[in-house]
Amino acid sequence: MLVFVFSLAALVCTTAARPSLNYLQNHFSAVEESEEVRSAAIKRLLEVFGMDDPPSIHGHKQPPQYMLDLYNTVADVDGVTKDPYLLEGNTVRSFFDKLQSEQVEFRFNLSTVARSEKILTAELHLFKLRPQATMTFNRHHFCQVSVYQLLGSTKTNNTQEKKLLSSRLIPVHSTGWEVFTITQAVRTWMVDEGSNLGLHVVVRTLGGSLMDLKLIRFASGRNHHQSKQPMLVLFTDDGRRSTTLESIDPDDATAASRLPHAPMSVPPSRSARSLDHSDEDGTSMPCQRLPLYVDFEEIGWSGWIVSPRGYNAYHCKGSCPFPLGQNMRPTNHATVQSIINALKLIKGIETPCCVPDKLFSINLLYFDDDENVVLKQYNDMVAGSCGCH
Template sequence: MVALGPWLPLAWLLSAAGALPRPQPGPRDEVLAAALRRLREVFDIEELPPDVLPRKKPPQFMVDLFNKVADANGITRAPGLLQGDVVRSFEDRVHVDRYHFYFDISAMEKGEQMLKAEFRVFKLKRTRVSRPADTKHFCRVEVYELLESGSEPHKKHLIASRLLSLYTEGWEVFNVTQTVSKWVGNSSSNHGFLITTTHVFNSRTEHNLVKFAKSQDALQESRNALLVLFTNSNKRRSSSFVPSSTKPEMNPAETDASHALRETQITESSNESMSRRRRSAAVPSTASQVTTCHRRELYVDFRAIGWSGWIIYPSGYNAFYCRGTCLFPLGENLNATNHATVQSIVHTLKLSQDVSTPCCVPDELKSLNLLYFDDKENVVLKNYKDMVATRCGCH
């Protein structure tokens, strides 16, 4: 059951503490639960993570990626910066073997389309040792897919190979798309990766001279190995706007849920001050004083919803909404369509009794990005289309 957090009536909170008998859910509680279910559908969330997750530090790569594709409010900076609409990061689950890496990718949703998979591992700097001048400063690093678990020597398949300097450190990124795609199709084939390093000195092969940051290294926590998947979610719906004049009627429960959600979860901020409202209320309204179609603030606060325990960035966002009249004549600043112009003329001349004025609706929308923990504490970056109204118009 979805927790209603701060929206629960006082009686519910007291009953939870044992002060009162627990009341039965009322109509408003059902409406709020329905509103939350609809909100989960919008954000494409099947199961909510626990209300309070261990607030471990998210991988810096994921934070940097969020900041690259979105501003501080999560609004997309420019379309096309993100490959796919979902980026999932999985941390290494092997804490003993320094050269074995395993990632549990079971949190991937059914139907997600794999685009690219990256194995990201941080190579530590090797301490320089005194050797003859002809010592080679490079070693060969090879990444293998393990074909079975719990056996020595390992059965493995070579994925990638490259030369690396012994005396530098930094992130190494390997493309493992083909291998991970196989794991997605057959989870039992996932036994992880094995890294080997070899260095030839005086015709003598030395193994495992290079170390990689592992999760057991407390000082190297920010350098833990990652498996990063770039995917497309096939669940994303096309959300073309339907003007209110042509919108299908909602049943009463849906209508109540929408109003409850708007009243309790979302803070509406008007551009006009209270004093201005009072003055305008005292003056008889005329056609010139009617507020024309414009954009107003509509802030969605994830703390109020009870989602701040697992959403990393942002803490909320301004979705904006459109409000106002579309009376004839429609000025250029109203971004009116030709159809809306004709409709406003027909309405003004009363050529048809059934024709209303055009609707003030968003005619330009931007996407929103969320960085969050899933229910297995993996960090996910997801892009949601058509979430922020950036311009209003008469349609």
């Protein structure tokens, strides 16, 4: 009998502690809805950054120093554009040589470049190594380095035709990066992918004879560190344009670099509608710019984004009461609307809204699906200032 009482009590306790079926259904429905909202939000954010899916990165590579330096030149620590005229186009892509040949032939896979992108400039970056010590006594001080586009083979003697793209003199005893413009070849490859047979580099003396490759050496992808590998750099324009406000006035190009730094943790934003906005103490807050930090690590993008780790988008909040002072940067339309609202000449006309009246672009340095490093500039990402509109 005692055992029966204990069993009954345990059953009652278990039943009481177990959530009801309705509760579980509501809980899982809320979780599923939350996941759906998050998934839809991430998808929409990817669209803002011009992507269908986040790049899949299999291993963490070191970005080329050239791309890191370029990013630091055009962007501040938060990724905000320093000067919109520093970068040619809005996208810079870097590609490593796929042949990894010991010879002076190079090939680059451009499959990640959209056909809609306009090729502005294409550069071949080669790292010139120091001549071997035994060859330094050579009487040649300069050499002629020529870059050719490889074409199809001729039917007669089976030799491969080539087209000259760039040629210039280089000091024999120098070391470091040498850059050659090959825009014409890349534009051809973008039109006809099958025509991409690679590049060939020829080094000659000033007299025209071929030079000893032990004297003039360029780093290859096979035998040298990644930091010295042959690289193709493309400056392109993907056709995106600002559709809202003008990003930066040409006479105020340094404005973005003067943006104040804001705390990384900020309270959630409320509606931008200003009629009933009040601070916690009950007083009306005038239209102003407040912090809004976007953390890429929290979103789950830190694996493929190199820089920045996040950025301050800012947001506008506050009221636009009558009369609108010049400190609220009102448009003429907003001023008239404010007057109509104050005089109640027309029913249903609200006060103007506190919204961004200047927007700045940010720069993103990231790995794409092929683990190439891309620098892309995105317009209208940071509220530079707020006004009543």
